[in-house]
Amino acid sequence: MSLTRTTAPTAAPLTNSLTAGKLPRHSPLIVLLASWLVTGAFFFVLMLSGAAEGFNIVGTLFFGTVVYCVAIFLLSYYVEGVRKAKDRLVTALVTVAFVVALLPLFSLVFTTLVNGLPAFLTPSFFTQSQRNVVGEGGGALHAVIGTLLITGVATLISVPIGLLSAIYLTEYGRGRLARAITFFVDVMTGIPSIVAGLFAFALFSLLFNDPGIRFGFGGAIALTVLMIPVVVRSSEEMLKLVPNELREAAYALGVPKWLTILKVVLPTSLAGIVTGIMISISRVIGETAPLLIISGFTASMNYDLFNERMMTLPVFVYTQYANQGADTQAYLDRAWAGALTLILIVMLLNLGARVIARIFSPKLGR
Amino acid sequence: MTTAVERPTLKAKERPGDRIFSTSTIVSGSLILAILAAVAAFLLVQSLPAFVADPEEFKGDATNFWQYVGPLAFGTLWSAFLALLMAVPIAIGIALFISHYAPRKLAQGLGYLIDLLAAVPSVVFGLWGIGVLAPLVQPFYTNLVEWFGWFPLFAGPVSGTGRTTLTVAIVLAVMVLPIITALSREIFLQTPVLYEEASLALGATRWEMITMAVLPFGRAGIISASMLGLGRALGETMAVAMVLSPSRDVIFQLLTSQNPTTIAANIALNFPEANGVGVNILLATGLILFVITLVVNMIARVIINRRKAFSGAN
Numbered sequence: 186m187s188l189t190r191t192t193a194p195t196a197a198p199l200t201n202s203l204t205a206g207k208l209p210r211h212s213p214l215i216v217l218l219a220s221w222l223v224t225g226a227f228f229f230v231l232m233l234s235g236a237a238e239g240f241n242i243v244g245t246l247f248f249g250t251v252v253y254c255v256a257i258f259l260l261s262y263y264v265e266g267v268r269k270a271k272d273r274l275v276t277a278l279v280t281v282a283f284v285v286a287l288l289p290l291f292s293l294v295f296t297t298l299v300n301g302l303p304a305f306l307t308p309s310f311f312t313q314s315q316r317n318v319v320g321e322g323g324g325a326l327h328a329v330i331g332t333l334l335i336t337g338v339a340t341l342i343s344v345p346i347g348l349l350s351a352i353y354l355t356e357y358g359r360g361r362l363a364r365a366i367t368f369f370v371d372v373m374t375g376i377p378s379i380v381a382g383l384f385a386f387a388l389f390s391l392l393f394n395d396p397g398i399r400f401g402f403g404g405a406i407a408l409t410v411l412m413i414p415v416v417v418r419s420s421e422e423m424l425k426l427v428p429n430e431l432r433e434a435a436y437a438l439g440v441p442k443w444l445t446i447l448k449v450v451l452p453t454s455l456a457g458i459v460t461g462i463m464i465s466i467s468r469v470i471g472e473t474a475p476l477l478i479i480s481g482f483t484a485s486m487n488y489d490l491f492n493e494r495m496m497t498l499p500v501f502v503y504t505q506y507a508n509q510g511a512d513t514q515a516y517l518d519r520a521w522a523g524a525l526t527l528i529l530i531v532m533l534l535n536l537g538a539r540v541i542a543r544i545f546s547p548k549l550g551r
Numbered sequence: 552m553t554t555a556v557e558r559p560t561l562k563a564k565e566r567p568g569d570r571i572f573s574t575s576t577i578v579s580g581s582l583i584l585a586i587l588a589a590v591a592a593f594l595l596v597q598s599l600p601a602f603v604a605d606p607e608e609f610k611g612d613a614t615n616f617w618q619y620v621g622p623l624a625f626g627t628l629w630s631a632f633l634a635l636l637m638a639v640p641i642a643i644g645i646a647l648f649i650s651h652y653a654p655r656k657l658a659q660g661l662g663y664l665i666d667l668l669a670a671v672p673s674v675v676f677g678l679w680g681i682g683v684l685a686p687l688v689q690p691f692y693t694n695l696v697e698w699f700g701w702f703p704l705f706a707g708p709v710s711g712t713g714r715t716t717l718t719v720a721i722v723l724a725v726m727v728l729p730i731i732t733a734l735s736r737e738i739f740l741q742t743p744v745l746y747e748e749a750s751l752a753l754g755a756t757r758w759e760m761i762t763m764a765v766l767p768f769g770r771a772g773i774i775s776a777s778m779l780g781l782g783r784a785l786g787e788t789m790a791v792a793m794v795l796s797p798s799r800d801v802i803f804q805l806l807t808s809q810n811p812t813t814i815a816a817n818i819a820l821n822f823p824e825a826n827g828v829g830v831n832i833l834l835a836t837g838l839i840l841f842v843i844t845l846v847v848n849m850i851a852r853v854i855i856n857r858r859k860a861f862s863g864a865n
Contacts, residue, residue, distance in 0.1 A: 272756035279652055282644025283661070286732075289725045290668050293679045300682070346579045353576035366580045368852060369587050375779060375848035376590070376841070377786020378673075379815045383837040384590040387597040396830060410586060417583070443572035471672025474788035474815065478822050499674045503789060506678060517682075524675040531670045539663075 208264055213273065216257050221249035250281060294528070301525030304518040315484035315496075320512035325523055327486045328501035334490055335401050335480065335497055336470050339408035344462055346409075347416025354417070355424040356446055373414040381410040382475025389479070399481035401495035407475035412465050419461025423454040456545030460538040467534035471527055473499035498527050590841070598835035600828055608828045610821075611799045620836050625801045626811030627840065630716055630791065631784035633805075634723035638784075639777050641724075642731035647761060649732075650739040662736065669729035677793030680722040681714065685794065688721070689713030692806045703803065710808040714796040717805040722790045727780035734779065738772030739765055771854050778851035782844045785815075792816035814840040 225245045232240050254277045261270035304310055307324075314327035350370075354363055385407035390398045427450050435445040451458075481494035482504045505520035606614040613619035645665060649658050689712065696709040746764040755763060766773075797812030797820070812820075814836045822833055 268756050268759065272758040275758040275761075276652060279644045279648045282641045283648040283653075286641060286645050286665060286668070286725075286728055289679075289684075290664070290671075292683060293671060293675065296679060296683050297675065346582055349576045349579035350583055353573075353580040357573055357576055358580070362577075362580065366583055368856070369584055371852045371855075372845060372848045373583070373587055375782040375786075375844055375851075377782075377788070377815060377844055379786065379788045379818055380590065380594070380837050380841045380844070383818070383834055384593055387593040387834055388589070391593065391597065397826065410590065413583060413586070441566050441569055443566075443568045446572070467670055471670075471674065473672065473674040474819050477819060481823070499672055499789075502674045502678065503793070506681075506793065520678060524672075524678055527672050528675060531672065532667070535667070535670055 206265060208261060212260070213257055213277070216260065217250075217253045220252035220256055221245060224249040224252055253277065254281070297521060297525050297528055300518070300521035302522075304515075304522035305525050310519075310522055314486050316486070318484070319510055321515040323519075325498065325501050325519065325526065327483070328496045328498045328523065329526070330486065330488065331401060331480070331495040331497040332470060332499075334488070335404045335408065335476065335495065336466060338402065338405035338490060339412055339469060340462070340466055342405065343409045343412040343416055343465075347413045347465075348420050348458065350413075350417050351420035351424055352446060352450075354421050356442070356450070370414045370417045373410075374418065376410065377474075378407075378411055378472045379474035379478065381407040382478035384410060385475065385479045399479065399494045400492060401480050401487070401490040404476045404480035404495065404497065405490065407479055408469045408472060411472060411475070412469045415465035415468055416462060419464065420454075420458050423457030423461060424450060426457065427453045456541055459545075460542040463534050463538035463541070467531045467538075470534070471499055471531055473503055476500050477503065498523055498530075502527065591838075594834060594838040594841060597831060598838045600831040601835035604828045604832060608832065610829075613799075616832065616835060619799075619832065620814070620839055622799050622801050622811055623814045623817050623836060624839060624843070626716075627785055627813040627815070627843070629803070629811060630719050630723060630813055631781055633716065633720035634727060634784045635777060635781055637720065638724040638727050638731060638780060639773075642728050642776075642780070643735055643773060645728070645732045646735035646739055647765075650736050651757070651761060651765065662733075665729050665732050668725065669733075673726065673787060673789045674793070676722055676726055677790040680718060680790055680794040684721065685713035685718050687713075688718060692717070696806055704805050706804050707807065709806050710796070712796065712808070714794055714810075715806050715808070716795070716802075716810045719791050719795050719810070720805075722794055723784045723787055726787060726790065727783045730783055731776045731780040734776035735769065735773050738769040738776070742768045771857070775851040775854040778847055778854070782847045782851065785813075785844050785847065786840065787813075788815035788819045792819040 227248075228241045228245050254274060257277055258270050258274045261273045265273075309322060310324040311326055311329065313322075313324035315323045315325075316327075350366065354367060357363075358366065382404075385403045386398065388406070389400075389403045390396055431449050431453060432445055435449045436442075440448070476497045477500050480497060480500070482500050483494040483496050487493050487495045502520050502523040505516045505523060509516040601616050604616065609615070609619045611619070649662050649665075653661055689710070692713060692715065693709050695705050696707040699705045700707050742765045746768070747760055750760040750764050751757075791813050792815075795810050795812055795816060796808055797816065798809045799817075800809065800811060802809055802811050818833050818837055821829070825833055
């Protein structure tokens with residue numbers, strides 16, 4: 186830097202050797218806008234000539250971006266050489282990849298909002314079931330109750346098991362058993378959800394000798410199989426974050442190991458564990474396939490987990506879509522409203538988890 | 552103190568609390584292994600009747616279980632493969648964008664955005680696929696068949712609804728993007744900073760730095776992330792069941808109205824009405840799916856774990 190500064194006055198009439206052979210700083214942005222303009226003009230001419238109906242905004246953005254990738258590569262190739270040109274091309278492609286991935290997310294959230302809001306806002310949606318409803322009206326109360334009951338029981342079963350296993354892995358586990366558990370917990374995260382449902386069905390139809398068994402508790406068991414590995418993984422990560430100094434300080438004071446874990450380790454990592462549990466709930470609350478198989482579907486309220494079929498929100502969405510009656514639109518509206526409810530629940534759980542993590546996480550270090 | 556001198560090997564007093572607590576953690580840890588074993592065992596027991604079932608019990612023209620499950624397994628692998636083909640390059644791009652291109656302050660927020668995709672329930676993806684995506688891509692399919700119909704994969708006649716294997720593959724690709732992205736991002740961030748700085752200092756452009764330092768370091772990670780994504784795509788049920796207009800044949804064409812269905816989707820569609828041995832047959836196909844995904848996941852995990860051991864980052 187000091188070198189250029191001292192030589193700058195004498196070299197002023199010459200081109201600056203540090204910026205020569207480089208594109209100006211904002212050239213990617215300008216080239217991008219220019220390519221959108223060019224393709225936009227092309228589609229505008231198409232529209233005027235009557236070859237296409239209306240202005241093709243999607244085509245403009247898509248082909249404009251393609252033109253940009255080519256243009257920036259060629260421009261950079263002539264000014265900066267092939268290496269820099271490749272770099273700019275890849276930068277463009279990588280950014281495009283990111284934007285492309287966001288498109289489905291926005292499209293999905295947008296369509297769910299637009300299609301789901303009308304039925305979602307009708308007062309009956311959260312106060313009535315679908316019993317004796319043909320066509321319009323009715324609600325999803327039975328599905329909401331079912332989802333809360335089944336997910337609640339699944340949480341009650343899987344959190345103690347998952348948390349204790351995580352404690353075993355971080356505090357006690359050495360050797361082969363611990364390694365086997367870590368490995369198979371990872372493998373278990375990949376079990377297809379429908380297989381969990383089939384397992385619950387196979388288990389209970391054998392136990393109760395009922396080849397057509399459908400009940401809510403079975404769904405809870407299926408969700409437990411899916412939920413435990415997520416709880417174990419996240420709690421394990423959180424327990425590992427607790428500094429060893431805290432444990433050693435407790436031991437030095439003569440506190441037994443189990444009390445150290447209960448009174449020192451767990452409280453320190455509580456926020457992280459709660460976050461993990463909320464995220465794992467949000468992971469299983471949208472599961473459709475296992476509940477379709479073992480909990481079945483019904484149009485009526487059912488508060489009894491151990492008797493009769495029980496409706497849940499994801500299955501509600503599916504059945505409303507799959508078994509459309511004569512008044513198709515009413516069923517579709519309810520399906521989208523159910524989808525909106527699900528997305529809201531999942532997003533709230535995720536947001537809540539992040540907020541808890543941010544507010545209550547222990548302030549380690551300085 | 553005096554006892555310590557007399558007995559050099561100090562042993563902590565066994566407290567009942569410690570005993571109970573450590574035992575309960577071991578029990579619940581082992582319970583996880585037991586559950587996994589139970590999943591395999593109960594599925595196997597309930598599937599046995601399917602392997603010796605009468606030829607009449609199978610739907611379609613299959614005469615034994617393997618003929619029945621073969622096309623389904625093909626459909627499962629084929630759609631998952633197509634999904635990965637689309638998802639892996641994009642996921643690597645996103646991971647690079649978040650880890651090396653995006654402004655530091657934005658990077659984490661952008662990562663959350665991609666993770667949100669993972670939070671959307673699959674049944675909603677199904678609704679979206681059939682309500683938005685299929686009508687959107689159908690005109691493109693018509694053009695594809697018109698212009699590239701000579702290419703075997705794009706042979707006609709084109710489906711009028713857009714509910715084809717390619718649409719399903721796109722939906723699956725969107726669904727597996729977050730998991731592949733998240734894992735590759737982690738791996739890319741683990742690249743030793745010294746490697747990156749060294750290559751930049753030698754005058755490499757950012758892309759050259761990535762090809763020389765980041766990608767070789769993360770290759771195993773990318774492979775295993777893709778395999779985990781593959782496992783997710785293989786087992787995905789509702790999106791496939793809702794979007795695809797199914798048939799039970801081995802068909803490679805992507806755009807016709809005849810599409811090979813997947814094991815999971817076939818179970819979801821037929822289970823509510825199945826009875827007798829039909830239930831056992833569906834359970835047996837589930838067992839096959841379980842074995843396939845288990846193998847895929849185990850390979851992926853072994854690669855990840857080996858990588859951890861040799862990683863220069865830690």
